[in-house]
Amino acid sequence: MQIPEIDEVTIARLRKAGLRPTRRRRELAHLLFSSCKEAVTAEGLHSFAQRNGVKVSLATVYGTLHSFCDAGMVREVSIDSGRYFDINPDNHQYFYFEDERRLVGVTEAETGLKVMPPLPEGRRISRVDVVVRLRRD
Amino acid sequence: MQIPEIDEVTIARLRKAGLRPTRRRRELAHLLFSSCKEAVTAEGLHSFAQRNGVKVSLATVYGTLHSFCDAGMVREVSIDSGRYFDINPDNHQYFYFEDERRLVGVTEAETGLKVMPPLPEGRRISRVDVVVRLRRD
DNA sequence: GTGTTTGCAAAGTGTTTGCAATTTA
């Protein structure tokens, strides 16, 4: 966890989100944003951290992920009772590879899908999640 | 739980799904299909059963709901780490009332929404879930 | 210096397992 210039990017990202760039946040944000193409679970990020020499307990990973989530840096998606954190909070549509339990965000442009159903009275959309669950042919 | 003619409907429904119409299944299926307009949680069905004089443990409710699910009678949907069972397995689209944690199925016709994204190779759609999350105005 | 964050053990929550007793066909 000593890659100065990348760290600057990470620090800027944290500050922009209104979070103090503490050591843990820098380490985890760096791992998350520089190496994760797809959504991770807390457990997944934890073991990824271990493998990269970042010693941190699972509880701390949870706490840190939640702070990222509250700050709008990541987006939480719940599939089959598993909780994934997507590094792109603008994703609203996903491919879920059922056999591998892998969740990959896709943009609205990629699916050509616009969701705008008629709403119940007195309510507005908080968010719309589309999960396309895939299995092998 | 002694409404003979409705019970016949429930028994038929269970048989059609390939399940033995045992007492528990009849009781829970009857409660579920005759009184639930929206998706329930295991906990919700359990307390609904208690209130209706059906004494059954939560673990049994879980087991029974899973047997219904495996038989295609209900559909499981996961939101914010909560697990809901929708009595209409053909629903694929939902309104989720965030403040009340209430999940209501809507048909494709009601949203006018058809999902058909381009798929990764070697994969086919298992199912597509759309969850429109609502908050108060 | 002060308010924020960390760290992790322990507690909490929701779900599943195991298996003897019961029920169904």
Added chain:
DNA sequence: TAAATTGCAAACACTTTGCAAACAC
């Protein structure tokens, strides 16, 4: 009667809490 199902306590997996120590500003 043989196979399926029940019932629920105990086990389990995942997540959150609590709070003293460390840190950022």
